[in-house]
Amino acid sequence: MRIFDLQQQVYNLLKEKGFPTGKDNFNVKLVLxxxxxxxxxxxxxxxxxxxxxxxxxxxxIRLLNIPIMYPHWGDIWKGSTFADIPEIKCNDLWEGMLNIHREISKLNGTDSDKLGVYKIFALTKGLSIYLGLDLNKECIKKMEFNWKRPYQYGTAKEGGR
Incomplete structure (x- = not known):
């Protein structure tokens, strides 16, 4: 699957389930x-x-919320699939998670975030390989689950319209 296609699916899910997509929610998206x-x-x-x-x-899925906030970025993945993104290896799970946290903390809501988003993807892919998991398949499975969830799932407004 092309990453941009997954990003479009995430956008459609956000719209359908009543979640914001605009950059005015940048801080919320980073904390989440x-x-x-x-x-x-x-x-x-x-x-x-x-x-x-x-x-x-x-x-x-949360990471793909970032480029959605900036439609003028276009396809920052340049047609790449999960297999095309090189993983950033980690020595253990804790190091990998710490490195992802560090990279998230560097995002600042500007066009320079494109590189950071790409790096976070590569770090997450490195963790998945370390764990012997297929990140692409895991994302497909989770998106299928998310589509079955109620409106504004996981919030105080869950199920309401």
Missing amino acids: LHTEVSELADAVKKGRTGDYGQELADII
Whole structure:
């Protein structure tokens, strides 16, 4: 799957489920991206190995919220698929998660974030390879699940319209 195609699916999901897509929510999107990394850390800490794939997918799905906020960026992935993105290797899970947190903290809501978004993707891919997981398949599975969820799922407004 092309990453830009997944990004478009994420955009469609956000619109359908009542979530904002504009850059006025930049700070919210970054904090929520950090929470996804923290959810992976919690799964690792508690030994919930079966949750690793969905947590990695959540990082990518949240990450794709960033270029959605900046439509003028176009296809920053330049037609790339998951296989085309080189992974940034990690020595262990904790190092990998820390490096993702560090890169998220560097994002500032400008066009220079394109490189940071790409790097976070590559770091997440490195974690998935370290864990022996297919990040593309995990993202497809998580998106299928998200489409079945109620309007504004995971919020205080869940299910309302």
